[in-house]
Amino acid sequence: MFIAAHEWFAPVLEESTVNANTLAELYKGLSEDFESEELKHKARLFLESEIAKLDASACDLPAQAHELEDWMQTSSQPATSRYGQYLEERKAGSPRRYFSNRAHALYFLRAVAPTKLVDGAWVYGLLNHWRNPRFADLIRTYFEELGEGSNDKNHVLIYRQLLTRYGLDPVDDLAESFYTQGLIQLALAGHAEEYLPEVIGFNLGYEQLPLHLLITAYELNELGIDPYYFTLHVTVDNANTGHARRAVQAVLDNIPKLGSADEFWRRVRIGYGLSNAGVGTTDVIDGFNIDREVVRIFAHKSEAGHGAHSDYCRVGGRNVNDWLARKEDIPEFLSALEKARWIKRGVPVEQSRFWGLLQGSRAEMFGVFTSYELQVIHDWILGDASRDGHSYAEIDSANSVPRRASFRVAARLAATRSGMSLDLHTQSPSTSMLDSDLQSLTQQLPTLDAADQASILVKAMAPSQHWTPAGLHATKLFGRLFFSGA
Ligand SMILES: [Fe+2]
Numbered sequence: 001m002f003i004a005a006h007e008w009f010a011p012v013l014e015e016s017t018v019n020a021n022t023l024a025e026l027y028k029g030l031s032e033d034f035e036s037e038e039l040k041h042k043a044r045l046f047l048e049s050e051i052a053k054l055d056a057s058a059c060d061l062p063a064q065a066h067e068l069e070d071w072m073q074t075s076s077q078p079a080t081s082r083y084g085q086y087l088e089e090r091k092a093g094s095p096r097r098y099f100s101n102r103a104h105a106l107y108f109l110r111a112v113a114p115t116k117l118v119d120g121a122w123v124y125g126l127l128n129h130w131r132n133p134r135f136a137d138l139i140r141t142y143f144e145e146l147g148e149g150s151n152d153k154n155h156v157l158i159y160r161q162l163l164t165r166y167g168l169d170p171v172d173d174l175a176e177s178f179y180t181q182g183l184i185q186l187a188l189a190g191h192a193e194e195y196l197p198e199v200i201g202f203n204l205g206y207e208q209l210p211l212h213l214l215i216t217a218y219e220l221n222e223l224g225i226d227p228y229y230f231t232l233h234v235t236v237d238n239a240n241t242g243h244a245r246r247a248v249q250a251v252l253d254n255i256p257k258l259g260s261a262d263e264f265w266r267r268v269r270i271g272y273g274l275s276n277a278g279v280g281t282t283d284v285i286d287g288f289n290i291d292r293e294v295v296r297i298f299a300h301k302s303e304a305g306h307g308a309h310s311d312y313c314r315v316g317g318r319n320v321n322d323w324l325a326r327k328e329d330i331p332e333f334l335s336a337l338e339k340a341r342w343i344k345r346g347v348p349v350e351q352s353r354f355w356g357l358l359q360g361s362r363a364e365m366f367g368v369f370t371s372y373e374l375q376v377i378h379d380w381i382l383g384d385a386s387r388d389g390h391s392y393a394e395i396d397s398a399n400s401v402p403r404r405a406s407f408r409v410a411a412r413l414a415a416t417r418s419g420m421s422l423d424l425h426t427q428s429p430s431t432s433m434l435d436s437d438l439q440s441l442t443q444q445l446p447t448l449d450a451a452d453q454a455s456i457l458v459k460a461m462a463p464s465q466h467w468t469p470a471g472l473h474a475t476k477l478f479g480r481l482f483f484s485g486a
Pocket of ligand 1: 119120145155233
């Protein structure tokens with residue numbers, strides 16, 4: 001669902017000097033400058049608008065906070081037992097439940113990127129209060145979301161690398177609704193003091209193990225796509241010792257002893273509701289329509305491609321520049337390409353002259369489309385046969401397609417062939433890495449007193465920068481401070 005800017009920005013538009021009048025712009029603004037008071041103010045208005053939309057009767061939390069532990073144990077069981085049923089169905093020959101083809105899976109990874117790229121942000125606002133023992137579980141959760149300062153464990157960095165590896169960046173031209181969940185997380189990060197019960201409730205909801213995480217990891221691996229980001233969360237969000245358990249403990253530790261416990265619990269429930277706001281995982285997956293995605297890709301590309309073709313490039317009686325001049329004409333342009341037999345749907349892509357422009361030894365449009373966009377076009381042309389999940393890049397020169405291997409099998413084979421160790425996620429971090437912020441941090445720290453040292457570390461661990469070399473270094477130093485109890 002598209003949320004028009006005027007619906008919730010109206011009160012601040014006139015006084016605004018920051019260009020952030022859509023959810024995407026506000027999200028990007030905060031992702032780059034988390035210190036901006038004006039952006040944080042806008043994020044707070046947005047948060048309030050999301051709270052106003054919540055339906056309290058839809059909350060499945062128990063009536064009383066002390067029933068939480070039982071609730072967690074019983075609510076995590078259905079996810080694992082339903083996953084068992086899923087595996088049985090797959091063994092019996094059922095098709096993938098989520099991803100119809102490789103393009104579908106990559107679409108999902110791109111659409112949820114605004115959420116995944118701020119993973120853990122909702123807890124950030126409590127970091128300045130790390131000495132409060134009641135926040136110990138929450139601070140530790142944030143520290144672990146940041147991979148304890150290791151670049152091969154920092155959740156946001158892992159996702160950034162996933163986007164790069166599969167050609168899914170830049171993450172642009174997404175529907176506004178895909179920014180809702182990430183913006184809620186950034187808004188909570190910026191206003192933790194005013195929304196403490198909501199932060200704790202959000203954490204409770206977000207850190208429970210959902211069925212979709214298990215199925216997503218399974219099907220990504222099956223399609224040869226690295227599932228590590230998702231398998232990592234299956235292990236860290238467990239109900240026994242992981243983030244889910246700590247999230248329950250954080251609620252119990254923070255129930256007021258002097259103030260109103262009922263009011264606290266009411267607001268925890270609001271925060272819990274916020275963790276499910278926006279477009280959910282299965283909604284994103286169900287929302288994939290390959291015809292619509294192809295049109296979107298061509299329309300987006302037409303902004304640069306319009307005017308770049310020569311006059312003799314004609315399709316259906318119109319030259320290509322003319323077709324690309326108006327986005328509304330793109331569906332008709334694609335039909336014209338089919339009618340002129342430039343595109344032959346339902347057969348291998350090598351039989352389409354248009355594909356020959358994109359890939360191969362004489363591809364005049366080589367490099368115009370990202371590898372994600374090529375996969376969508378490939379699967380769209382191929383049609384039902386794309387359900388085999390092959391990458392367009394796997395087609396060899398003899399036009400034969402090898403049997404598709406799961407990600408883990410392919411990784412093992414590659415490691416065996418190269419004689420290298422298997423760990424694909426290990427890169428050695430280095431404090432000598434060339435990075436201006438890292439240099440600045442290491443130069444400033446010895447000149448500061450203990451309180452200022454802690455605050456510069458916290459600043460470097462903000463959602464906008466904890467994944468950078470300076471942020472990772474700061475996270476490690478913060479860990480020493482936190483666990484030493486100094
Ligand atoms: Fe995470």
